[in-house]
Amino acid sequence: MSRASELASLGLSLPDYGGRELGAVLPAALSAVGAGHVVQHRDADADRARLGLGTARHVVVVLLDGLGHLALDARRGHAPFLRSAEQGVITAGYPTTTAASLALFGTGQPSGRTGLTGYTARNPRTGGLANLVSWEGAYEASEWQRQPSLLESAAQAGFPVTTLGRRRFAGSGLTQAVLRGGRFVGAERLSERIDTALTAAREPGVSYCYWGEIDAAGHQHGWGSSEWVTALEDADRELRRLAEGLPRDAVMVVTADHGMVDVPGAAxxxxxxxxxxxxxxxxxxxxxxxxxxxxxxxxxxxxxxxxxxxxxxxxxxxxxxxxxxxxxxxxxxxxxxxxxxxxxxxxxxxxxxxxxxxxxxxxxxxxxxxxxxxxxxxxxxxxxxxxxx
Known part of the structure; x- marks a missing residue:
């Protein structure tokens, strides 16, 4: 049996690199605001066309950590806004984990180029494990990950970019490795990030808003749990507010870094x-x-x-x-x-x-x-x- 046939027989498939995938999202957003030329290693205008994104004065990009398409579809009754706005499916890269996915999102390049190859990776200098989320055990972020940050490239070219996340993420190794550049605004609650995004959207540029509560609930309680559903409902409510408050000529796009499976009872x-x-x-x-x-x-x-x-x-x-x-x-x-x-x-x-x-x-x-x-x-x-x- 060929490897391709074996992969399919196991119910697995490869990412759609270069197609409708997470690495196309930020290039498409930059292309939408006229900054596609800052993107290296891929055609940002083609990414925008592929994802069906028009031109805009400002694009707010929201990434919901851990929200798989199939999980959202299974709980669509709890997310009426997200359900009504969904326009299709894209793929994450491999592995389908936060560090690798944020690197793909932030650079437009897969883990084979960024070196963010998992939750943990072998540190070639020490032989031990490096945690690529906490950055414990890794070396300097700029040495570990040498591909350009799209946010930094846009900011250096004079295009305003804003990142919204928890305050502790501002100087983290992962942020410095793949999401450095522009203005970072720390806000603990999603509602605060939405307020900041609405303010930023009044001016030209791109905003990036990260939210991790759905992923956290899924890890601890499972994606079908009441806790997970509550986190989904919270995100749905706040993102509806963001959409309704956007100024004219602004666009909001929403995606995720990966989905999830519940493993109790499995081999x-x-x-x-x-x-x-x-x-x-x-x-x-x-x-x-x-x-x-x-x-x-x-x-x-x-x-x-x-x-x-x-x-x-x-x-x-x-x-x-x-x-x-x-x-x-x-x-x-x-x-x-x-x-x-x-x-x-x-x-x-x-x-x-x-x-x-x-x-x-x-x-x-x-x-x-x-x-x-x-x-x-x-x-x-x-x-x-x-x-x-």
């Missing part, structure tokens, strides 16, 4: 206690739905990949790094960041997970909602456009 393996999975393995990075398996020195990755394919038969897609490069799993994989990718790469099917209790905390392994892989629930995110004109 789970622990590398710490599974001899076949542990053999020849030096370090596990990534996350339970999308793993980077770094082999011990002198061990053939093909041998490790074969053991993982056998041990996870029917529950995962397993590549060597070179196979993943050929298949474009991470988009274009640059040599300078290839060592952040595992010698073996694993994308889980269904709701299955692989953990490593030697390095993961009991709290992280007990999460109900998880993401990272290539199921439709994780990969497909909503695309919404509201034109005030």
């Amino acid at each position: 789970r393996w622990d590398v710490a206690t599974d001899a076949a999975l542990r053999e020849g393995v030096d370090l596990i990075a990534g996350e339970p739905r999308a793993l980077h398996v770094h082999t011990e020195p002198g061990v053939d990755p093909e041998d490790v990949a074969a053991r993982w394919r056998e041990g996870l038969s029917g529950q995962a897609m397993v590549w060597t790094r070179e196979e993943a490069r050929v298949d474009g799993l991470f988009g274009e994989l640059l040599d300078e960041v290839a060592d952040r990718v595992g010698d073996v790469v694993v994308a889980m099917a269904g709701r299955a997970t692989v953990v490593d209790s030697r390095t993961q905390s009991p709290k992280s392994m007990a999460l109900i909602g998880m993401h990272g892989s290539l199921t439709p629930e994780e990969l497909q995110v909503p695309w919404l456009v509201v034109d005030a004109s």
